[in-house]
Amino acid sequence: MSMIAARLRLLRLLARGGVGLAVLLVLLQLIRAVVPVALALAVGRLVADLLAARTGADAAVAAVLVAAAFLTDQIVWLLIDPVRTLLVKRIDGDLRARVRVLAASVPSLDVLESEAFQDRMARAVDSGTGVARDRSVGNAAAGQLELTVRMLSAGAAAALLATWSPPLAAGLLVLALAVRACVRRQWMRIIDKLDADTAGQRYEFYLASQAVVGAPKDVRLYGLSDWFAGRFRAAVARTYAPVWRELLGVLPQQWWAAGMLLVASAAALGVPAVAVLSGDADPAQLVTAVIAGLAVLNISAMGMEAYDIEYGLRGLAAADELADRCAAAAPRPEVVAASQAPVVRFDDVVFSYPGSDRRVLDGLSLTLRPGEVVAVVGENGVGKTTFVKLMAGLYRPDSGRVTVDGADPHSRRPPITVLFQDFVRYPASLRDNVTPAVPERGADDDAVRDALRRAGATGLPEDLGTLLWREGAGGTDLSGGQWQRVALARALFAVGAGKRLLVLDEPTASLDVRAEAEFHEQVMSRVRDTTTVLISHRLSTVRYADRILLLRDGRVVEDGTHDELLAAGGGYATFFTTQAAAFGGEDA
Numbered sequence: 205m206s207m208i209a210a211r212l213r214l215l216r217l218l219a220r221g222g223v224g225l226a227v228l229l230v231l232l233q234l235i236r237a238v239v240p241v242a243l244a245l246a247v248g249r250l251v252a253d254l255l256a257a258r259t260g261a262d263a264a265v266a267a268v269l270v271a272a273a274f275l276t277d278q279i280v281w282l283l284i285d286p287v288r289t290l291l292v293k294r295i296d297g298d299l300r301a302r303v304r305v306l307a308a309s310v311p312s313l314d315v316l317e318s319e320a321f322q323d324r325m326a327r328a329v330d331s332g333t334g335v336a337r338d339r340s341v342g343n344a345a346a347g348q349l350e351l352t353v354r355m356l357s358a359g360a361a362a363a364l365l366a367t368w369s370p371p372l373a374a375g376l377l378v379l380a381l382a383v384r385a386c387v388r389r390q391w392m393r394i395i396d397k398l399d400a401d402t403a404g405q406r407y408e409f410y411l412a413s414q415a416v417v418g419a420p421k422d423v424r425l426y427g428l429s430d431w432f433a434g435r436f437r438a439a440v441a442r443t444y445a446p447v448w449r450e451l452l453g454v455l456p457q458q459w460w461a462a463g464m465l466l467v468a469s470a471a472a473l474g475v476p477a478v479a480v481l482s483g484d485a486d487p488a489q490l491v492t493a494v495i496a497g498l499a500v501l502n503i504s505a506m507g508m509e510a511y512d513i514e515y516g517l518r519g520l521a522a523a524d525e526l527a528d529r530c531a532a533a534a535p536r537p538e539v540v541a542a543s544q545a546p547v548v549r550f551d552d553v554v555f556s557y558p559g560s561d562r563r564v565l566d567g568l569s570l571t572l573r574p575g576e577v578v579a580v581v582g583e584n585g586v587g588k589t590t591f592v593k594l595m596a597g598l599y600r601p602d603s604g605r606v607t608v609d610g611a612d613p614h615s616r617r618p619p620i621t622v623l624f625q626d627f628v629r630y631p632a633s634l635r636d637n638v639t640p641a642v643p644e645r646g647a648d649d650d651a652v653r654d655a656l657r658r659a660g661a662t663g664l665p666e667d668l669g670t671l672l673w674r675e676g677a678g679g680t681d682l683s684g685g686q687w688q689r690v691a692l693a694r695a696l697f698a699v700g701a702g703k704r705l706l707v708l709d710e711p712t713a714s715l716d717v718r719a720e721a722e723f724h725e726q727v728m729s730r731v732r733d734t735t736t737v738l739i740s741h742r743l744s745t746v747r748y749a750d751r752i753l754l755l756r757d758g759r760v761v762e763d764g765t766h767d768e769l770l771a772a773g774g775g776y777a778t779f780f781t782t783q784a785a786a787f788g789g790e791d792a
């Protein structure tokens with residue numbers, strides 16, 4: 205897109221903040237644009253009236269016009285700020301919502317988690333960390349309007365000056381625009397530097413958010429505020445050092461621009477003065493010409509709008525690239541309905557996370573038969589959760605094949621529900637924390653209560669409408685174990701609503717011993733019409749599974765029932781006996 209088209213697009217974006225508000229801002233800016241010309245004319249008339257010793261009434265009218273022009277400028281200036289702020293916030297809010305919808309529409313996590321996608325997302329909705337000004341598309345749109353109006357104002361002042369001296373008007377305008385263009389090019393190098401280290405800016409933002417909200421207990425318990433502050437200062441210094449260096453490099457280059465402006469100002473003042481001295485102009489014309497000349501030169505000063513425009517254009521480009529990436533990504537998978545438990549197959553699957561060459565899954569082959577409860581065990585980091593993500597179609601294998609009932613889960617999402625280890629605690633009601641896996645089902649309080657009961661969730665608020673978000677009005681919070689039961693209820697509710705592939709990743713991690721003992725009876729024995737994957741380090745949880753798979757080196761190395769694997773005396777048997785010994789008996 206050409207520069208002019210991009211800038212016209214910025215102006216059109218103003219309407220996204222509300223047509224009425226945009227029109228008001230345009231009007232206010234236009235009034236500001238004509239003020240310098242009005243002031244030049246009014247002051248010229250005042251001087252003419254005073255010198256011609258006309259009636260006091262004539263001079264008073266001229267003085268009132270001068271005052272009116274001055275006051276109008278002040279009042280409009282006061283009004284512009286709130287109108288501009290509101291408009292910018294609305295435009296940015298609109299873009300932020302669009303970007304979030306785009307991000308949510310990406311079907312696979314590899315695109316979402318890629319650095320390029322994250323960078324573009326941060327750029328498109330940048331709220332200006334690190335500098336005093338918001339670097340946003342909304343600011344760019346408002347800045348483009350300001351610049352357009354400043355140009356119009358300079359043009360109008362030049363036109364007024366041209367009625368007296370066309371060469372002076374043309375000369376001042378060309379000089380002012382040349383100075384502006386050169387200075388702008390120098391300063392924009394700083395934005396390139398700012399853009400260069402987006403990963404550093406993300407890290408700095410992460411540190412700041414961890415220090416305030418992410419790790420409040422650790423910060424207080426271990427007195428970590430200095431630790432965070434030191435790292436934050438170091439991160440800021442690392443990220444912004446190149447920017448400061450660029451800044452120091454640009455400053456000495458300002459001398460010649462200052463020199464050119466000095467010459468231009470001398471011409472703006474000197475040419476009319478010489479004309480008056482030589483009798484070619486009267487003092488009133490001098491005053492009008494000088495004010496108009498200085499108004500023309502005003503455009504040479506690069507205001508903050510230049511940064512706003514430059515940064516916002518990059519934000520807009522980032523948003524466009526996001527849209528293109530999303531359009532190019534695979535379409536949102538069709539969700540498959542199933543009346544019976546599905547069969548899941550992994551054939552020689554190899555998978556590495558984007559940006560890593562470490563094979564997390566390396567030739568993984570397995571079959572989950574319909575209605576089976578299959579436990580997956582293995583050391584930390586062996587790839588159990590990764591296996592689930594591929595089964596759910598959230599990533600695609602690098603090679604090999606994943607199918608659920610014969611279909612690729614990436615393009616046809618199976619009727620799956622997953623209780624992830626890091627399950628989401630929705631800032632919503634208890635009811636809405638149980639139902640999100642099947643939003644189409646709607647609120648069915650009996651089914652919600654039944655799922656909570658089967659998950660063994662006790663001590664919860666009686667009212668399903670209770671907000672489970674402490675920061676919200678009337679909100680409350682739950683213990684870790686209670687949250688895990690609510691998340692388990694979420695999975696069971698989804699099974700009740702027809703999801704026939706159930707994954708429980710560490711479902712008993714936060715449960716006490718009695719609750720864990722009840723887990724098999726209350727939960728596992730009731731999901732028989734569902735293909736179930738159970739991931740747990742607690743071997744007492746997995747021992748009742750129909751089959752147990754032990755993962756190592758990215759593939760299945762043992763496959764059998766608890767008794768078969770114990771008898772085989774392999775890795776599972778070692779796990780089990782070690783755990784049993786740690787708990788003081790064979791029955792871990």
Ligand SMILES: Nc1ncnc2c1ncn2[C@@H]1O[C@H](COP(=O)(O)OP(=O)(O)OP(=O)(O)O)[C@@H](O)[C@H]1O
Nearest residue numbers: 317557560564583584585586587588589590591625
């Ligand atoms: N989003 C990700 N990007 C890059 N690497 C990842 C990502 N998620 C996990 N990994 C890496 O993949 C490997 C397998 O992780 P995974 O979570 O599947 O292990 P796990 O067997 O479930 O572990 P645990 O028992 O600790 O829960 C780990 O080495 C981890 O560092």
